Amino acid sequence: MSSINNSYNRPNFTYLCGRGGVWQKPCVNGPNPDGSCGGVAVCTPTKSGDRWNCRRSREDGGACELGPLPNGDCCLTQPSCRPRRTLRVHRFRLSALVAIMVVALVGTFGITGAVYFGAEPPLRDAGQLSPKHSGVVADDSCNDCHSNHGDGPLAMVRAVFNPTAAAGMTGKCLDCHTFPGEETSVHKAGTCNSCHAEHKGSDAALIKFEDGQCHACHEQKFTTFASSHPQFGDNYPHTRRTAINFDHNAHLNTHFQDERFAKGAPKEGCISCHNVGAAGKAVPVKSFEENCAACHQEQISSASLNLITVPEFEANPFDAEVVEELCGIEANDEEYESVSTESLNSILAALSETDPESTEEIQEKIGSLLIAVAENGTSPIAQLLSEAGASSQRLLAGLNSDLVKSGVCSWIANKEFEPIDEGLNRGWRAEELSITYTAGSHSDQVLKSWYDFVAEVEDDSLTGYLLKGDAPGTCVSCHSVNDTGAIEIAWKAGGRGSNKLHKYNHKPHLNVLGPGSQCGTCHKIDSTVDYGASFKQNDPSIFKSNFVPIKKATCVECHNEQLAGQDCRTCHEYHENAGFKAMMMFDKNRKNRSVVSNSLGSN
Amino acid sequence: MQNVLYRLLAPTVISVIAFFGVYFWQSQAALELENPQVITGWALAVVILFLLIFNVRKRLSAFNLGLAKIWFALHVAFGFLAIAFFAIHAGVFWPEGLYEQLLAAGFWLVSLTGIVGVLITIYFPKRLTNTGLEIVYEKIPEEIFSLREAVEGILVNCANECGETTLQEQYTQILAWYFRRPRFYWSYIIGSNADRAWLARHLDSVRRYLNADEMSYLDEIKKLAERKSLVDEHFARQDVMKKWLLVHLPVSILVLAMSVWHIILVYAYAI
Numbered sequence: 001m002s003s004i005n006n007s008y009n010r011p012n013f014t015y016l017c018g019r020g021g022v023w024q025k026p027c028v029n030g031p032n033p034d035g036s037c038g039g040v041a042v043c044t045p046t047k048s049g050d051r052w053n054c055r056r057s058r059e060d061g062g063a064c065e066l067g068p069l070p071n072g073d074c075c076l077t078q079p080s081c082r083p084r085r086t087l088r089v090h091r092f093r094l095s096a097l098v099a100i101m102v103v104a105l106v107g108t109f110g111i112t113g114a115v116y117f118g119a120e121p122p123l124r125d126a127g128q129l130s131p132k133h134s135g136v137v138a139d140d141s142c143n144d145c146h147s148n149h150g151d152g153p154l155a156m157v158r159a160v161f162n163p164t165a166a167a168g169m170t171g172k173c174l175d176c177h178t179f180p181g182e183e184t185s186v187h188k189a190g191t192c193n194s195c196h197a198e199h200k201g202s203d204a205a206l207i208k209f210e211d212g213q214c215h216a217c218h219e220q221k222f223t224t225f226a227s228s229h230p231q232f233g234d235n236y237p238h239t240r241r242t243a244i245n246f247d248h249n250a251h252l253n254t255h256f257q258d259e260r261f262a263k264g265a266p267k268e269g270c271i272s273c274h275n276v277g278a279a280g281k282a283v284p285v286k287s288f289e290e291n292c293a294a295c296h297q298e299q300i301s302s303a304s305l306n307l308i309t310v311p312e313f314e315a316n317p318f319d320a321e322v323v324e325e326l327c328g329i330e331a332n333d334e335e336y337e338s339v340s341t342e343s344l345n346s347i348l349a350a351l352s353e354t355d356p357e358s359t360e361e362i363q364e365k366i367g368s369l370l371i372a373v374a375e376n377g378t379s380p381i382a383q384l385l386s387e388a389g390a391s392s393q394r395l396l397a398g399l400n401s402d403l404v405k406s407g408v409c410s411w412i413a414n415k416e417f418e419p420i421d422e423g424l425n426r427g428w429r430a431e432e433l434s435i436t437y438t439a440g441s442h443s444d445q446v447l448k449s450w451y452d453f454v455a456e457v458e459d460d461s462l463t464g465y466l467l468k469g470d471a472p473g474t475c476v477s478c479h480s481v482n483d484t485g486a487i488e489i490a491w492k493a494g495g496r497g498s499n500k501l502h503k504y505n506h507k508p509h510l511n512v513l514g515p516g517s518q519c520g521t522c523h524k525i526d527s528t529v530d531y532g533a534s535f536k537q538n539d540p541s542i543f544k545s546n547f548v549p550i551k552k553a554t555c556v557e558c559h560n561e562q563l564a565g566q567d568c569r570t571c572h573e574y575h576e577n578a579g580f581k582a583m584m585m586f587d588k589n590r591k592n593r594s595v596v597s598n599s600l601g602s603n
Numbered sequence: 604m605q606n607v608l609y610r611l612l613a614p615t616v617i618s619v620i621a622f623f624g625v626y627f628w629q630s631q632a633a634l635e636l637e638n639p640q641v642i643t644g645w646a647l648a649v650v651i652l653f654l655l656i657f658n659v660r661k662r663l664s665a666f667n668l669g670l671a672k673i674w675f676a677l678h679v680a681f682g683f684l685a686i687a688f689f690a691i692h693a694g695v696f697w698p699e700g701l702y703e704q705l706l707a708a709g710f711w712l713v714s715l716t717g718i719v720g721v722l723i724t725i726y727f728p729k730r731l732t733n734t735g736l737e738i739v740y741e742k743i744p745e746e747i748f749s750l751r752e753a754v755e756g757i758l759v760n761c762a763n764e765c766g767e768t769t770l771q772e773q774y775t776q777i778l779a780w781y782f783r784r785p786r787f788y789w790s791y792i793i794g795s796n797a798d799r800a801w802l803a804r805h806l807d808s809v810r811r812y813l814n815a816d817e818m819s820y821l822d823e824i825k826k827l828a829e830r831k832s833l834v835d836e837h838f839a840r841q842d843v844m845k846k847w848l849l850v851h852l853p854v855s856i857l858v859l860a861m862s863v864w865h866i867i868l869v870y871a872y873a874i
Contacts, residue, residue, distance in 0.1 A: 011741060011845075020744035023784040025752075087845050094853040102860035110702070110864060124868060127699025146872050160870040166638075169873075193873065194636040201699045216634035 014089055018081030028057055031083035039081065041074035111153045127199035130206045136176070145172045145198070166191040178579045181500075187574050195574070207569075214568045225566035226556045236550050237502065241543035243490035244285075245478050247531040248546045255295075264294045270519040279506035283519075285493045288442040296478070297442070301425065304436035305450060305472040307381070307399075309345040310370070310411040312338045314359045317367030318412040326374045327409030339414045340433045346465035350457075351384040374408045377401030388457060394449040399428045404435060439473045447473045448491065455487045463487075483538035500576035512558070524548040607725055610672055614680030621646075622687050629691065641874060643692035648862060650685045654678060655859060658852065675724075682717045689714075706865055709858045716851040723847060727840040730794075736833045740841040743785070743834060750831050751782040754824055761820040770817055770824070773809045778824070781805075782831060791839035798832050 015035050017026035027039030043055040045068035052068035056076070066075045110123035120142060129137060137144045147168030149159035159165070173192045179185075196206050215221050222228035256265035266272030273291045274283040285291060316336040324330055344356040344366065354365045372380040378401045382392035403420075407430035410417040416432040426440040439447045451473075454462045467487075469477035480490045510518075526548045534543035558564045625646045629639035657678040660668050668674070689710055698707050738746055758771050780786075781802070790797040806825050813821055 016741065020741075023744050023747050023751075025745055025748040087849070091849055091852050094849060095856040098853045098857045099860050102857060102864075106861075106864045123702045123864070124872075125701045126868070126872070127703060142872075149871060156871055157867070159872075160867050163870055163874050165870070165872050165874055194638065199699055204699075210633075212630075213634050213636065 011086055012088055013086055015083040016086055018083045021082075021084045027078075027081075028060065035083055035085075037080035037083060040077050040079075042076040042078070043074050045072055045074060047072060111156070128201050129198055130200070130204065131202055132206060133198065134202070145169055147172070166193055169193060176581055178581055179575050180577045180579070182575065185576055187501075187576075209569055209574065211568045214572075224561065225570075226560035229552060231552050232550060234549055235543070235545045237504070238543075238545055240540040241480065241531075241534045242493075242546075243480055244493045245480055245532060245535040248525050249527050249529065249531060252525065253527060261295055270523075274519075276506075276510060279510060281504050281506070282494050283506050292478075293442065299474040299477070300439050300442060300444070302474065303470065303472045304425075304429075304438040305447060305466075306345045306347065307428075307435045307437060308348050308373075308404075308408075309342045309434040310340045310408075311344040311356075311362050311366060312341050313363060313367070314338075315363065316414065317363045318371065318414075322371060323374075323409075323412050326371070327405075327413060329409060329413040329415075332414075336414065339416055340411070342433055345434070346461045350459050350462050351381070351388060370408050370412050374405055374412055377405050385453075388453075390453045390457075391449070395446065395453060397446050397449075399435075399437075403428070403430045406430060407435060437472075444473065447475065451475055451489050455481065455489050458487060480535055480540065481538050482540045484540065487538065501573045502571060503573050504571065522550050522554055607676075610676040611680055614677045618680045618684040618687075622684055625688065626691060638874065640692055643688055644866075644869070647685060647688040647692050648866070650681050650688060651859060651862065653681055654685060655855060658855075679717075679721050682714070682721075686714050702861075702865070702868070706858065706861045709854055709861060713851060713854040713858050716847060716854065720847045720851055723844055727844055731837055731840055734833045734836055736830075736837060738834060738837050740838070740845065743838045743841075746834050747782070747784065747831065750827050750834070754778070754782055754827050757820055757823050757827075761817060765814065765816045765820070767814070767817055769809065769812050770820060773805075774824075777805045778828070781828065785835045785838040787835060788839045788842075791836045792843060798835065802828050802832065 013030075014033070015031035017030055017039065018037065019039070020026040027042075029038040029041075029044070032038040042060065042064075043057070045052040046055055047053075052070075052072045054063035054067050054074070056062060056064055056074075064076055069075050106123055110121050124142075128134065133145075147159075147165060149155050170191045170193075195209055197204075197208055198206070200206075220230055222230070252265075255261050270283075273285055275286050276283060278284050288296075313336075316338075320330075344354060344362055346356075348354070348366065348369075349356045352365045352369055354361045356362070369380060369384075378392075378396055378399055381404075382396060385392040385395055406420075407417040411433065417430055419429065419431055426438050429436050429438065437446060437450075451466060454466045465471065467476055467481050467489075476489065482488055482490055509522075524547060526544075526546060529544045529546060531544065531546040559566045559570070564570075625643060629642040632642055633639040657674055660674055661671070693703075693707065696707075696711075698704060754774070758774055761770050762768060787798040787801070802825075806821065806828065810818065810821060
């Protein structure tokens with residue numbers, strides 16, 4: 001019953017007959033283009049000469065008996081229908097509506113949304129930050145991480161065509177993060193977000209880095225750590241000697257075997273001296289008092305720093321009237337014979353730039369200096385220290401100016417000073433012919449300052465006097481002196497300087513192996529090495545390790561396909577010495593303050 | 604089905620090559636610490652634009668732009684390619700951020716409707732062919748009117764010749780509902796026989812009250828009712844084949860429009 005003659009019902013038309021919509025017979029004419037019913041009249045008569053002819057189709061019964069009306073209208077009419085739109089029109093309308101809706105929503109909640117929703121329009125919300133950043137970046141503070149493109153939609157569109165957003169973000173990252181040594185590092189990524197993707201939610205990893213990315217640059221390719229990773233180096237994991245000259249082999253196998261020191265021997269093995277509770281990349285040693293004092297405490301006070309020793313004068317360099325005026329001591333009339341037979345001490349010689357072998361210089365320079373000290377106390381010495389670039393406050397801390405005057409007055413009167421106090425031999429003292437300092441305990445700040453001063457000025461006489469094992473305090477018998485371009489004394493234990501791009505955490509390994517005795521699984525003492533010999537010169541990179549180098553095979557026992565992970569980043573860092581700037585904490589405090597003020601405001 | 608698969612072969616091969624090409628490219632970019640999402644994002648954008656051209660092509664029937672079946676095969680294959688690109692671009696099924704989630708929802712919806720549409724386009728015509736009837740969707744109202752008119756004509760003849768009103772009463776009370784418009788829409792979609800069961804129940808229940816003459820009229824009505832059943836099936840299936848585009852196309856436009864803002868955001872803030 002379908003008919004191809006009824007041709008107006010095309011799906012690409014705008015309207016369909018309304019009668020068809022209510023399941024009646026659609027009329028032949030169909031709707032008009034404007035959507036009105038075109039089927040009120042059954043046909044549209046045509047005029048032939050002076051007669052109107054009926055044009056009703058044969059399907060509908062052919063020409064009717066009555067024929068057209070005299071005015072040419074069809075004689076058969078029916079009520080008009082309400083044509084309906086085709087599906088195609090509905091599709092177009094829906095699509096247009098959706099497009100308009102998106103534009104409207106983006107305009108309202110994306111471009112101009114800040115007007116209604118504060119700093120961050122909802123349709124610019126890229127997602128939740130990672131916990132590490134959400135704790136320090138305030139809500140609605142896009143500018144903390146993104147470059148400000150300026151106000152208004154046009155500024156934003158301009159930013160699209162000025163693609164420096166990633167570089168701008170990297171700059172913002174560096175507001176908080178620091179990468180000392182990054183410029184010289186082999187790892188110099190262009191932008192932070194190459195590897196650190198943010199706005200991925202609170203449970204997403206902030207670092208996306210795979211082994212393949214390492215292999216893209218590293219020439220020595222391998223499949224897995226266990227199968228083909230290169231062998232470790234000769235002294236692995238160390239690249240320099242320890243800060244403290246401590247020979248495990250000598251202590252365990254020689255000193256603690258001696259009955260005199262046997263009671264100081266570690267009872268619980270490694271953990272007697274190493275603080276397992278603070279284990280990280282290294283397992284730090286316990287304090288001097290816990291580990292070393294039992295045997296080494298007395299050494300500290302065994303020798304004193306000699307600040308001034310009055311030297312022997314060939315002739316009396318001091319005017320008797322001046323001495324009497326300054327010190328109130330009358331000079332005797334005997335022929336001058338210097339009360340001191342000592343040589344000029346190193347510190348005074350260096351500070352006054354006096355040749356200890358030159359009697360003339362001693363007469364002149366030291367004589368003048370002692371008169372100045374007798375007149376002004378410690379000020380002339382402080383002056384000399386300042387000229388040498390040192391902090392006299394630290395070097396002379398606790399030195400009593402009157403005590404110094406008293407001592408010097410005796411000497412310029414060619415007499416020995418009579419020490420006032422014969423009690424504890426600690427701190428600054430005026431002795432018969434010298435001013436000395438004796439360290440009272442480990443970590444004595446005055447003596448430490450003198451060592452640092454001597455290391456810094458690099459004067460041969462001072463270095464020869466202080467930077468040796470039996471020098472006052474005997475500091476460098478244990479603390480290494482390192483020459484890495486500048487001479488410095490390694491005051492802190494640790495800092496052994498393994499490769500900065502290697503990472504290792506002892507703690508989880510200790511949990512696996514068990515504390516104490518299991519350290520030897522990886523750390524085996526090499527009893528053939530004289531570790532102390534490594535400290536007879538000042539280059540920290542020249543050394544023979546106290547321990548047998550750790551071999552890759554030791555790690556492979558666990559780090560293989562079956563047991564622990566063996567990704568590159570399990571053991572390697574990308575950045576070396578990554579850190580934070582202090583301002584980050586201020587920003588966090590600022591955020592917290594704003595939260596508090598907001599909550600107070602809302603109350 | 605084999606023809607469809609054959610037509611899909613070449614576009615599928617092209618899509619697979621394109622996917623692995625882009626995948627390799629973005630993998631290399633990732634290895635070199637560049638942003639691989641720029642590559643996958645623009646690849647996805649290009650594919651989405653091509654998919655939308657399919658709709659434009661249908662409107663440009665005057666121009667020789669290739670066979671519609673080839674365009675359809677390309678549309679289907681590239682649709683799956685777009686899903687693959689989206690997966691490696693977003694990295695996750697459900698991204699973070701309100702706007703990205705809306706965009707993902709739109710994309711997954713258009714993908715779902717697309718897949719459903721492909722299944723409909725492949726499966727329903729076969730079922731319609733099995734009816735043995737051919738009828739244009741736009742002609743179905745007229746066809747139903749004709750069937751209704753034919754049934755009512757039979758009933759008039761029956762009343763005139765048999766002098767009984769049993770069939771008329773049955774038609775007025777029961778069958779008129781059936782012939783008024785297409786019925787059992789969802790029954791045809793899911794492929795059940797609810798319509799035939801209904802007809803059998805209501806035509807056979809009246810048969811016992813009819814004499815021999817009336818029964819012949821009932822048989823004629825039954826034939827018309829069976830044809831109406833086929834027309835109804837055509838209506839239901841063709842209706843779904845047309846109306847799923849009411850969801851697919853607007854959501855496609857939604858994804859396209861939202862993608863523009865997404866690109867603006869990415870270039871303004873992240874690249």
